Amino acid sequence: MEDLKQVAARAALDFIKPGQVIGVGAGSTMAHLVNYLKEDATRWKHITTVTSSFNTRQLLLENGFTVKPISEVSQLDIYFDGCDQFDQHLNALKSGGGIHTHEKLLAAMADKFVLVGDGSKYVAQLYTTFPVVIELIPESLPFVMRRIRDLFSLANPVLRLSNKKDGAVISENGNLLIDIWFRSFPPLDSLNQRLKDIPGILETSLFYQMAQVAIIAGKNGVEIIRRDPAYLI
Numbered sequence: 001m002e003d004l005k006q007v008a009a010r011a012a013l014d015f016i017k018p019g020q021v022i023g024v025g026a027g028s029t030m031a032h033l034v035n036y037l038k039e040d041a042t043r044w045k046h047i048t049t050v051t052s053s054f055n056t057r058q059l060l061l062e063n064g065f066t067v068k069p070i071s072e073v074s075q076l077d078i079y080f081d082g083c084d085q086f087d088q089h090l091n092a093l094k095s096g097g098g099i100h101t102h103e104k105l106l107a108a109m110a111d112k113f114v115l116v117g118d119g120s121k122y123v124a125q126l127y128t129t130f131p132v133v134i135e136l137i138p139e140s141l142p143f144v145m146r147r148i149r150d151l152f153s154l155a156n157p158v159l160r161l162s163n164k165k166d167g168a169v170i171s172e173n174g175n176l177l178i179d180i181w182f183r184s185f186p187p188l189d190s191l192n193q194r195l196k197d198i199p200g201i202l203e204t205s206l207f208y209q210m211a212q213v214a215i216i217a218g219k220n221g222v223e224i225i226r227r228d229p230a231y232l233i
């Protein structure tokens with residue numbers, strides 16, 4: 001059977017026009033998308049890419065694409081990214097990679113933010129099988145831990161540690177990451193802002209009502225889900 005992430009990535013090509021500035025996120029689905037762009041290199045040779053991911057950047061460069069640093073861009077035509085999970089309103093958790101601050105920046109600057117994945121990512125309501133991750137400045141660690149425990153008494157905040165080296169995982173921005181494991185999610189419409197209101201926290205991995213479209217490949221084919229059904233893309 002065909003890899004469904006590959007099927008979804010191929011469907012994403014229909015959303016791109018030659019010459020556009022394209023954001024590409026992290027993960028295996030995005031790697032498939034880069035490989036498809038490479039397969040039709042003549043058509044796509046004039047696109048400019050921007051990425052939130054070290055691994056995707058390497059792949060783009062190896063395949064001869066122009067990759068601009070995030071710091072040189074304020075607008076993208078479109079940003080594609082995978083996620084851990086998303087719900088029927090296209091609220092997404094992007095917790096696994098620990099690079100959500102850059103991912104959210106690219107999602108926010110894109111005219112269109114498109115989630116791409118296999119059907120396993122799509123759930124009616126987000127489950128707590130994934131944490132909400134926060135990026136925080138190192139000095140704020142004890143305070144942020146205390147404030148999270150005060151605000152969410154049933155949540156379990158855990159500093160993300162490296163399994164390849166002693167110590168904490170350090171983000172692209174020199175910061176720490178905390179995985180917040182909830183037993184049940186507090187109301188999602190305010191969760192992102194409640195966390196960001198804590199001094200020291202830079203960004204969260206909850207992408208609340210940011211994506212306009214999701215491309216999902218399941219055993220019955222590719223489904224395009226729009227947050228607003230009237231949205232034309």
Ligand SMILES: O=C(CO)[C@H](O)[C@H](O)COP(=O)(O)O
Pocket residue numbers: 005025026027028029030081082083084093094095096097098099100117
């Ligand atoms: O959100 C992410 C990282 O934070 C990735 O996009 C997510 O893990 C998707 O990966 P894959 O395409 O391999 O399923």
